[in-house]
Amino acid sequence: MLPKINTILYATGLGTRAPYVFRHALSLARQYEAKIVALHCIEPLSTFGQSLVGQYLSEEESAALHSKARESVTARLRERLATLCARECEGKPECSTAVSEICIVEEHPAQAIVEFANRYKADVIVMGAQRHTMVGEVILGSTTRKVLHDASQPVLVVKVPKGMEEEI
Template sequence: MLPKILKILYPTALGAGAPHVFRYALSLAREYGGELHVVHACEPLSPFGQSLVELHLSHEDSEKMHAEAREKVRAQLDRQLRDLIDTEIGRAGGDHNLVASLRVLEGQPADIILQQANDVGADLIVMGKHRHTALGETLIGHTANRVSHHSNIPVMLVPIPEGFGE
């Protein structure tokens, strides 16, 4: 029996190649009658960064400032994700109902992606690979590498064309 690809997780860092990778995820969701789950992971402030802030502010003021900043960033990223989705679905003449969920979460990107894949019961993860060495060799990015090695479901790595979105 052929596998069913009904739930597709599309994690994005919202880089220049995001529209290119989203088109693959959208195409698969449309072709298989599936749904897309979109996620963006924000890395938390490092302990070093936190300690630098606390040199100048009290712990309470620092926490308050970071909570406010996190909410602003989360709202801005949510808006950017929605703009990406609206633009690309509009170009493809698609259906907004293909996007079942959109989340902006804080944590290590690979961990967030793997957890979200599990939480939504994803059948496939579609993400970009886009790192190039000085010699022009393509490398899988750190997050894509971790996800592809630790995922229990298939991971489709979409290469970003040279110069795309620049």
């Protein structure tokens, strides 16, 4: 029996390669009439970073700043996804509901991606493939490698061709 895709976990770092990767998630969602759960991970501050912040800000100030940053990232992600949906779907109504949920978490990305894929019972994970080295080589990123190793779901790793990066 052929697999059915109902839920797609789209993991994004919000960089210039995100639109290209999102198009692949959206294409799958349209073909399978699936929903997309978008996930953005904010790397937690190291112990050293936390102690530095603690020296200059009170706990209340730090929490308020943190909350404001999370709201800003959430709004930015919603705006970018809405823009991409509008651009790619040319006003088709099913596209506006393709992204059913946007999750922003402060966790190590690979761990969070696997955890959220399980939590949302994702049938597939869609994520970008690479990072660029100092000499311009393209390599498989460490987060992608960890997700490929740890996830029980299929992972669609999207390699973004050179020159396909874009700002939204």
